[in-house]
Amino acid sequence: MLKDINLTVKKGEKIVICGPSGSGKSTMIRCINRLEEFQKGSLVVENIPLNSDVKNIESIRKEVGMVFQHFNLFPHLTILENLTLAPIRVRKMPKKEANDMAMKYLEMVKIADQAHKYPGQLSGGQKQRVAIARSLCMKPKVLLFDEPTSALDPEMVKEVLDVMVDLAKEGITMLCVTHEMGFAREVADRVIFMDAGQILEENTPHEFFDNPQHERTKEFLSQIIN
């Protein structure tokens, strides 16, 4: 599905990946934490080579957080439990400390008052902010976003993007598959355009939007900007 992908992301860089559906953008970022396997080539995260060694996969997953299109919160746990589960089980953090940290992140995404509710009682935008807070609780070095706003009602997109912009300013490394071009312009260091499993174009947002090089990019941009 993916071909000739050659991508290096520096620490603290914000990458936005766009492209038509089926172009392999999700597949690419899902390779980074091994939700998808690749057949050929190599991938190194934080100096750890990603191969079939379970140890390596686990250490990489500890460093890489991910936010999904459909949130994937755990519906049988409260918001607070959703956030503290992995720090307690994986990072072996004491419960009290995990709770304090979770509340801090919930405040950051402006949802601390919902801590004791269940995901089913929240709106889509709230759920996605919880999902972001949940991945932050693992203190990841890299954060992957897989179309985080595509499943949201239009009026909830902004509240999620605002949180993502705040995060970007904090300096975390972000790879973000999204069609939110305003977001790309505002925070991205580089925008990547993919089609048919290949990276066709890679540029600063300014160049990318105002002076696209590739025919396919032009066509894509003309379609989403209207």
Added chain:
Amino acid sequence: MIQSFINDFPKWLKKNLFNTPVNSVISIFILALLWKAIEKIFLWLLVNSVWTGTAATCRQADGFCFPFLFEKVRFIIYGFYPDGQLWRPTLAMLLLFGTLFYSRIPERWTKKLVYTWFGFFTLFFWLMRGGLGLPIVTNDKWGGLPLTLMLATIGIIFSYPLGIVLALLRRSNLKILKTLSVLYIELIRGVPLISVLFMSSVMFPLFLPEGVNFDKLLRAQIAIILFVSAYMAEVIRGGLASIDKGQYEAAHTLGLSYFDTMRLIIVPQAIRIVIPPTVNTAIGMFKDTSLVLIIALFDLLNTTKTALRDPEWLGFSLEAYVFVGLIYFVFCYVMSKYSQGLESEFGMKER
């Protein structure tokens, strides 16, 4: 409230039973049938029934023979348990009801509950069996309701986790474990419980060395657990299959191990989804414990049949079966109601 009921009743009748001519005819027909049945039951149970007397008095009347029940209830409920000691199975059952009642709230399903049940079973078996100051009553004397409840409760408590493990194995990527689980489940499901019980009581001892005697009740209990766990496994597998792939992905992404993912994320959701079929299986097994009568254990149904063999009281099987039927019904109905309560509780909070 009664006033408003009386006021609204004609309206309710018109709306629900007599809203069209065809429905009116059907309603009248069904009400007439119902009346016939209720009238019969009413006459048999209350008007023509006999409350005092002997078997002879009962035979002359055409109604429910309560003297039979008064005479036999002790044997039906307690079987051959010695007369002076009946407080022990009674207390044991009350403890069981208490522990079940305590366990009904999901917030209490913690490690503490496991210890509570452990403590309960220690007490239960001490009361039933004796020792430490109580006269010993060997388990060939146990019978009736305490035995049925014991077989069912222990059967459910052990077959449920075993079923979860089997279901997980059946979905595991390790071919050999998967195959073993499939073989086990298909083998057990392909055989009637009666033959599993027979095997446990007749065939199993043949394989044991001379002189080793493995308790018959324990063997029956194990047979029930093994049998029901195969059914539980299939029920839970259905729940596991319905969990969205995204849940696994989220758990992997957070770095949770396979064991934690299953224990904390997947299984808790799966078993909530399959509460109705789980309770269905539990109710089925509760009633299936009555099959232990074929290996001569005196469960509730077998004590009833034995009570009916008393030459003095021949011919009162209707009374006996209505009585035990009612007992079975009460327990099954409580289970069913409880499961509905659980479902709506989880549903309200989490969906």
